[in-house]
Amino acid sequence: MSDILNKILDVKAEEIRAAKKQRDFASLRRDVETDSELRSELRSFEGSLRDKIAAGHAGVIAEVKKASPSKGVIRPDFRPADIAVSYAQHGAACLSVLTDEQFFQGAPDYLKQARAACSLPVIRKDFMVDIYQVYQARAWGADAILLIVAALDHGLMAELEACAHELGMSVLVEVHDSAELDAALKLKTRLLGINNRNLRTFETTLDTTLGLLPRIPPEKLVVTESAIATPDDVKRMRDADVHAFLVGEAFMRAPEPGVELARLFA
Numbered sequence: 001m002s003d004i005l006n007k008i009l010d011v012k013a014e015e016i017r018a019a020k021k022q023r024d025f026a027s028l029r030r031d032v033e034t035d036s037e038l039r040s041e042l043r044s045f046e047g048s049l050r051d052k053i054a055a056g057h058a059g060v061i062a063e064v065k066k067a068s069p070s071k072g073v074i075r076p077d078f079r080p081a082d083i084a085v086s087y088a089q090h091g092a093a094c095l096s097v098l099t100d101e102q103f104f105q106g107a108p109d110y111l112k113q114a115r116a117a118c119s120l121p122v123i124r125k126d127f128m129v130d131i132y133q134v135y136q137a138r139a140w141g142a143d144a145i146l147l148i149v150a151a152l153d154h155g156l157m158a159e160l161e162a163c164a165h166e167l168g169m170s171v172l173v174e175v176h177d178s179a180e181l182d183a184a185l186k187l188k189t190r191l192l193g194i195n196n197r198n199l200r201t202f203e204t205t206l207d208t209t210l211g212l213l214p215r216i217p218p219e220k221l222v223v224t225e226s227a228i229a230t231p232d233d234v235k236r237m238r239d240a241d242v243h244a245f246l247v248g249e250a251f252m253r254a255p256e257p258g259v260e261l262a263r264l265f266a
């Protein structure tokens with residue numbers, strides 16, 4: 001199997017090896033655990049989403065993404081701090097910042113810049129396969145991490161989740177089908193992402209979210225991810241009682257990303 005997800009995971013393994021050589025795990029961990037300022041400045045990712053929804057709004061996780069493997073460069077004029085400010089001004093609940101460099105042209109620095117420019121909680125959007133990356137995320141200021149079920153076995157996934165929770169971060173677990181949902185439901189996190197994009201084929205359909213909904217226990221907060229592009233898409237989801245959204249491309253292609261957010265979710 002040489003699909004894109006496997007390619008990405010190979011590159012991740014290499015990146016993590018290189019990062020550990022630059023800064024070993026014990027020292028990274030010590031720095032994160034002893035930095036009381038870092039801890040006190042944590043922002044509640046899940047709390048922010050739930051607050052928006054409780055107030056009757058959509059809970060929008062607005063993505064800061066320059067490029068993707070399926071679409072190439074989406075936003076050539078890419079200024080993360082400006083994008084973050086625009087999102088915050090127009091009602092985003094949270095930010096999602098790509099930190100993967102090779103496939104999404106992201107960077108740790110983009111996460112830091114976006115977070116410093118506003119007061120929204122931020123998720124590190126990357127392919128997490130090692131505890132080291134969870135500490136990295138926190139060291140950069142992330143308030144949440146993404147765990148992709150398709151990329152992880154259960155034991156490792158539970159370990160990454162426990163580590164994130166110990167550090168005070170929220171965990172968004174991402175699924176694409178029923179078997180992945182079974183695995184995700186064994187975790188503690190209540191944030192359940194349903195990716196409408198198949199990470200192996202790039203195909204998208206909102207039916208992925210609608211199809212899995214009946215199997216999701218009420219305490220879970222469903223986040224519909226990817227391919228939300230029109231007010232009609234939003235309406236379809238909200239009519240089905242899905243109120244949390246992760247949106248990237250539709251915002252990134254607009255001149256003023258926050259204005260597009262307001263338009264899509266008006």
Ligand SMILES: O=P(O)(O)OC[C@@H](O)[C@@H](O)c1c[nH]c2ccccc12
Pocket residue numbers: 063065125126148174195225226227228246247248249250
């Ligand atoms: O740009 P879109 O179609 O609005 O999608 C956003 C987000 O869901 C997508 O970037 C994403 C969902 N899961 C991921 C996992 C890794 C990288 C990226 C993603």
